[in-house]
Amino acid sequence: MAGLLSNYQYSCKKSMMLCAMENARARKKCQREIITSKKRKITDNHNDPLDAYILVKKSKGSSADQESQSTLNSENKSTNISKPGLSVSEPRASDHHSLVTALRDSWEVDSGFSSEASPPASGRSSPCLSSCTTTVVALDCEMVGTGPGGRCSELARCSILDYHGNVLYDKYVRPRQPVTDYRTRWSGIRSHHLHNATPFTQAREEVLSILEGKVVVGHSIYNDFEALDMLHPGHMVRDTSTTRLLSRLAGFPRERCPSLKILASKLLNRRIQAGRRGHCSVEDAQAALDLYKLVEGEWEQELQNKLRDDDAPHEPSFAASNHYMQDEYWPDDITAESQ
Numbered sequence: 576m577a578g579l580l581s582n583y584q585y586s587c588k589k590s591m592m593l594c595a596m597e598n599a600r601a602r603k604k605c606q607r608e609i610i611t612s613k614k615r616k617i618t619d620n621h622n623d624p625l626d627a628y629i630l631v632k633k634s635k636g637s638s639a640d641q642e643s644q645s646t647l648n649s650e651n652k653s654t655n656i657s658k659p660g661l662s663v664s665e666p667r668a669s670d671h672h673s674l675v676t677a678l679r680d681s682w683e684v685d686s687g688f689s690s691e692a693s694p695p696a697s698g699r700s701s702p703c704l705s706s707c708t709t710t711v712v713a714l715d716c717e718m719v720g721t722g723p724g725g726r727c728s729e730l731a732r733c734s735i736l737d738y739h740g741n742v743l744y745d746k747y748v749r750p751r752q753p754v755t756d757y758r759t760r761w762s763g764i765r766s767h768h769l770h771n772a773t774p775f776t777q778a779r780e781e782v783l784s785i786l787e788g789k790v791v792v793g794h795s796i797y798n799d800f801e802a803l804d805m806l807h808p809g810h811m812v813r814d815t816s817t818t819r820l821l822s823r824l825a826g827f828p829r830e831r832c833p834s835l836k837i838l839a840s841k842l843l844n845r846r847i848q849a850g851r852r853g854h855c856s857v858e859d860a861q862a863a864l865d866l867y868k869l870v871e872g873e874w875e876q877e878l879q880n881k882l883r884d885d886d887a888p889h890e891p892s893f894a895a896s897n898h899y900m901q902d903e904y905w906p907d908d909i910t911a912e913s914q
Contacts, residue, residue, distance in 0.1 A: 713864035716799040725756025734856035747772040763853025820870040
């Protein structure tokens with residue numbers, strides 16, 4: 576009976592796997608047909624102005640009298656493929672624009688990413704972007720010390736920028752416990768900043784409403800999440816301190832986690848966190864955002880490939896099935912009867 580049950584379970588898993596593979600194969604075939612038809616349409620649109628141009632040029636060479644020339648001019652006006660005063664006609668600017676638009680649409684279909692981009696301050700931009708720039712934000716927080724010796728970190732300022740660097744949120748936050756160390760050298764926070772600051776509970780709710788459903792970019796961002804007392808889905812987080820892409824680009828070893836100040840200096844040629852006034856959360860969030868944009872295409876593609884691999888159906892293991900055939904997993908009454 577246990578053997579029949581095991582065979583039945585394996586058959587169910589096998590059939591489910593085959594169905595999943597068939598569905599995936601059908602989806603890929605449908606996508607290939609859509610892309611092929613799109614490319615064929617683009618090729619046809621690209622060839623039409625060229626054929627008309629060859630036809631007009633031949634008719635100009637074969638016609639010598641004024642009547643043929645006037646006929647040719649009327650044909651040019653009707654087809655809109657030549658310009659007045661030119662001996663050789665050229666494709667319309669609108670045709671070129673439509674061709675560029677079609678090629679851009681084809682790229683978006685093939686890649687799955689939007690072509691809208693805001694280049695980082697460094698002047699570099701990746702060719703492949705996240706699914707929607709409106710869903711990407713950058714976060715940075717500044718903390719102060721509370722409790723004995725100021726050993727407990729609590730939120731004192733929170734800044735959020737959108738993908739284009741516009742400030743969505745920037746407020747000083749009043750900690751829940753009395754401040755015993757303002758950490759001004761690093762946080763930039765002084766006592767007068769917290770006099771009329773937003774209470775922590777209110778600020779937390781405001782921040783959560785902004786971050787909901789967003790891809791959050793930051794440097795050592797889990798410290799910020801801890802200060803906000805929140806959790807964010809791992810696949811929606813882009814931590815510039817841990818990605819190997821930026822370390823490799825900066826020439827650091829794979830295992831090293833360089834600071835935001837060093838990465839901004841080497842990759843953005845930007846000096847941040849300088850002077851005695853402490854850090855600025857808006858400045859740090861902007862630096863993390865620009866670093867993300869440097870490797871955005873490769874980073875997002877890696878995550879897409881990883882998610883695709885994790886979602887692929889796996890064939891059941893025969894070793895695992897044999898493991899459950901051991902006596903220790905059989906019902907007691909069957910074991911007693913066999914003995």
